[in-house]
Amino acid sequence: MTITSSTERYGRLLASPWWRAALTVLAGALPALAFPAPSLWWLAWVALVPWMLLVRAAPTARRAALEGWLGGAGFLLAVHHWLLPSLHVFILVLAALLGLLWAPWGLLVRRLLGGVAGPGRVAAGLFVVPAGWIGVELVRSWEYLGGPWGLFGASQWQVAPALRMASVGGVWLVGFVLVAVNTAVVALVSVPRARAVGAAGLLVCAAVVAGVWGWAPVPELAGTVRVAVVQPGVVDGTGSVQRRFDREEELTRRLAGQRVDLVVWGESSVGQDLGNRPDLRDRLAALSRTVGADLLVNVDARRSDRPGIFKSSVLVGPDGPTGDRYDKMRLVPFGEYVPARSLLGWATSVGKAAGEDRQRGSRQVVMRLPDTRGRGLLVGPLVCFESAFPDMSRQLSRDGAQLLVAQSSTSTFQHSWAPAQHASLAALRSAETWRPMVHATLTGVSTVTDPRGRIVGERLSTERSAAAVYDVPLARGTSPYVRAGDWAVYGSLTVLALYGVVELLVWLVRRSAG
Known part of the structure; x- marks a missing residue:
């Protein structure tokens, strides 16, 4: 009696459109727990299942599209919730607008997994549903729509087999396999006629992961380079720009005698244009002479030679700026x-x-360090948000960069999930390109990863104000992903196109027969 009444109450709950809407938003938000800071990475392999079960049971196609939209909005709100203090109510508007991208995905889920789906439709769904998800992520990754923050595959940044897959097909391949596994689980638990197909889908996904792990090449190590990261920590109040510079200068002086090859400061570490401030330029040059290495600083200021405010990575040597400069794109x-x-x-x-x-x-710019101690290193700089874009680090690797450097600052979001999420991206970019990455922050989580995406040494947490030295492994060769590019994306788009053609032909045949 109790079980029956509970089932009836659950059925009435799902029959209510308002309760279904609320549950869909919560189900869409669930995958965010797989990202840092919770880092429940294992949850990503089943996190989409509740959302997909709701969508596949939608009574109409219109309702499925609505629940795709609501779930997408819930996902974006959860992954970007730390923006609420900055954007306030506007973040709800953005989530609602971008969540619309998941409406067609909801239609795909209902079409291929809903109703009395047979083995053929479910087998197609194992390819089409993940391809649809990748298509959504591709569109929302456009920089003017917010960029690729929170790509589903990025939740696996600390899982060695997933990093190996990233070296073959980038974060896109990892995301495709994750959604395919979730699709197979949905078929296994809710589509009686196609449970064998669901089980087979899980076995195929496991075989793909195992095959990549056993077959994919690994980077060949080629020596190390000593890189120092200077993280000043939170500096607030009147005169904070100058006091931050003084603190960075103090920390950098401590590196004297440690035989470092490069010193990296975080984003906006210099608040005045060096062309207008010869005193700052001379202090940086003196620091370079003291430490015996070039400094890669980041200038956030109105330029003296061009109109407007730029964020620029600037390389400073013993004689001042070397002329190597990268303006954030x-x-x-x-x-x-x-x-x-x-x-x-x-x-x-x-x-x-x-x-x-x-x-x-x-x-983009590749900077060459002076050939001191036989280390003429090529460095590819990125600024903050740019470390989220797989194509930028891949291009730097193609241009010859041996070391990737991301200069960032998450001072506004110190006590949120943002610093840990941002730092985790270094592992993905390293695994994709076979290039180590230094993620240096003003006030965030500074970290260094090796060519396989593994963490090197100590991560500097948001509470730290320190200068840390890392022996960073270098690698030779080019990863399959750098050579082949975004083949997982193009493959997904091809799958969607073929599915569209088949659906059109079926419709034409039925119309002709009718």
């Missing part, structure tokens, strides 16, 4: 510029959106 929406400011400029009145747009660089 991909800016953080609302944080560094407001898209369509004439329409959305009101966001500055309800949050901490940028009052003035930063200017963009035009090309």
Whole structure:
């Protein structure tokens, strides 16, 4: 009696459109727990199942699209919840708009897994549903829509087999396999006629992971380089820009005699343009002479030679700036510029959106360090948000970079999940490119990863103010992902196109027969 009444109450709950909507938002948010800081990475392999079960049971296609939208909005809100203090209510608007991208995915789930789906439809779903998810992630990864923060595959940043898959097909291949496993589990538990197909799908996914683990090449190590990371920590109040510079200078002086090859400061570590401040330029050059290595700093200031504010990675040697400079190309929406400011400029009145747009660089740059102690190193800089873009680190690797450096600052989000999420991206980028990455922050989580994506040495937490030295392994060769590019993305788009053609042909045949 108790079981029956509980089942009836559950059935009435799911019959209510409002309760279903609330459950769908919560189910869509569930995968966020697989990302840092919770880092429940294992949850990602089944985290989509509750959401997909709701969508496949939707009474109509329109309802399935709605629940795809609601779940997508819930996912984005959960992954980006730490933006709430900055964007306030505007983050709800953004989540609702971008969540629409999952509406077609909801239609795919219902079409291929819903109703009395047979083995053929479920077998197609094992390919089409993950391909649809990758298509959604591809669209939302466009920098003007917020960029690729929170790609599903990035939740596996500390799992060695997943990192090996990333070296073959990038974070996209990892995401495809994750969604395929979730799809197979849904078939196994809810589609009686196709449970054998679901079980076979799980076995195929396991075989793919095992095959990549056993077959995929690994980077060949080629010596080490000593890199120092300077993390000043939180510096607030009046004169914070100058006091931060003084603290960075103090920490850098402690590196004298440690035979480092490069010293890296975080994003916005220098708050004035060096062309206008010869005193700062001379202090940096003196630091380089004291330490015996070049400094890679980051200048966030209005330029003296060009109009506007730029965020620039600048290499400084014993004689001052070497001429190697990289201007940040991909800016953080609302944080560094407001898209369509004439329409959305009101966001500055309800949050901490940028009052003035930063200017963009035009090309990526590989910097060459001086050939001291036989180490003429090629460094590929990225600034903050850019470490989330797989194509940027891949291009730097193709251009010859031996070491990737990401300069970032998460000072606004110190006590949220953001610092740990950002630092985790270094492991993905290293595994994809076979290039070690130094993730140096002003106030965040600083970390170093080797060419396989494994953490090197000590991670500097958000509470630390320190200078740390790392012996960073280098590697020779080129990863399969760097050579082949985004084949997992193109394959997913091909699967979607073929599915569309088949559906069109079936519709035409039925119409003709009718």
